[in-house]
Amino acid sequence: MLKAQKYDDMTNILCFKKMSLMTRFIGEVRSFTHCTITNKKKYAFTMAEVLITLGIIGIVAAITLPSVIGKYQKKVTAEKLKKFYSVITNAANLSEYENGDMYYWDFPKQPYSDDTIKFFRKYYLPYLKDAKECNTSNCFTQENYRVRQLNGNSASNLYQNNYLVKTNDGMYIFLHSNSPNKYFWMYVDINGHQKPNQIGYDVFVFDIYGYPNINNRKNYRIKFWGHYLKDEELVKPTNYGCIKTSPEYSGFNCGELIMRNGWEIHYNYPW
Numbered sequence: 001m002l003k004a005q006k007y008d009d010m011t012n013i014l015c016f017k018k019m020s021l022m023t024r025f026i027g028e029v030r031s032f033t034h035c036t037i038t039n040k041k042k043y044a045f046t047m048a049e050v051l052i053t054l055g056i057i058g059i060v061a062a063i064t065l066p067s068v069i070g071k072y073q074k075k076v077t078a079e080k081l082k083k084f085y086s087v088i089t090n091a092a093n094l095s096e097y098e099n100g101d102m103y104y105w106d107f108p109k110q111p112y113s114d115d116t117i118k119f120f121r122k123y124y125l126p127y128l129k130d131a132k133e134c135n136t137s138n139c140f141t142q143e144n145y146r147v148r149q150l151n152g153n154s155a156s157n158l159y160q161n162n163y164l165v166k167t168n169d170g171m172y173i174f175l176h177s178n179s180p181n182k183y184f185w186m187y188v189d190i191n192g193h194q195k196p197n198q199i200g201y202d203v204f205v206f207d208i209y210g211y212p213n214i215n216n217r218k219n220y221r222i223k224f225w226g227h228y229l230k231d232e233e234l235v236k237p238t239n240y241g242c243i244k245t246s247p248e249y250s251g252f253n254c255g256e257l258i259m260r261n262g263w264e265i266h267y268n269y270p271w
Contacts, residue, residue, distance in 0.1 A: 005164055010141070028247060045189060074265035080190040082263045084171060085224075088186075088206075091127035092222055099123060102221065107182035107210045116164045116177040116184060130168035139166045145193055150200040150251025150270060151244050166192070182210035200251030200270065222267035231260065235270075244270050 108115035134140035147155040165173040170192040177184035186206040205225040237245040239250040
């Protein structure tokens with residue numbers, strides 16, 4: 001008995017045909033045919049339904065994506081800041097091992113002078129792996145680089161006429177000395193030339209000082225700006241506050257706030 005199967009996609013007809021053996025000499029063919037016909041209706045989305053579905057997906061994405069991206073950016077920012085803090089403090093520790101206690105280092109004696117450059121070259125640069133000075137090489141240009149405070153005002157004095165070092169992972173370190181008393185500021189842009197170039201977002205401020213008990217500080221080392229303040233004082237709408245309504249030097253306290261929060265940017269951070 002021969003068995004044949006035939007599919008017809010257009011009509012969904014399934015036929016089975018059984019044929020009897022053919023007798024060679026008689027030439028008689030006996031056959032029996034049995035067919036089963038099924039008529040299954042297929043359903044599909046209409047164009048209108050497809051467009052409505054896509055519209056809903058787009059709305060949901062527009063609502064959720066900014067939140068997802070924002071959380072990712074906050075995490076990356078906190079991790080980069082923590083990394084820099086570890087690198088710069090480790091460099092200071094190595095330098096102290098070879099050059100003695102920081103209290104006895106030759107801090108800049110004149111503000112806005114080459115003393116700052118000499119200081120960093122001696123005490124920090126040798127201990128920052130593959131870092132290079134940008135004042136004497138083509139690793140930095142002020143074109144399209146504008147730093148803003150957290151409140152949106154200009155902060156161009158952070159990098160103009162200041163000593164600049166670029167780390168091996170692309171961070172910018174600016175040194176700003178405006179005091180003859182073993183003290184200057186350090187700014188770090190944790191993603192280099194990339195935007196937003198704004199204090200509290202990718203630019204953070206440190207103190208470097210070589211004497212204790214300034215402004216009730218109990219020790220001396222590299223510290224985030226505002227390290228001597230209470231938690232609630234870090235976010236006050238006063239100068240240096242990590243809040244967008246801070247009038248001057250807005251955002252200087254933000255690095256300290258991130259560190260105190262366990263190297264995390266919390267929901268109430270002025271992002």
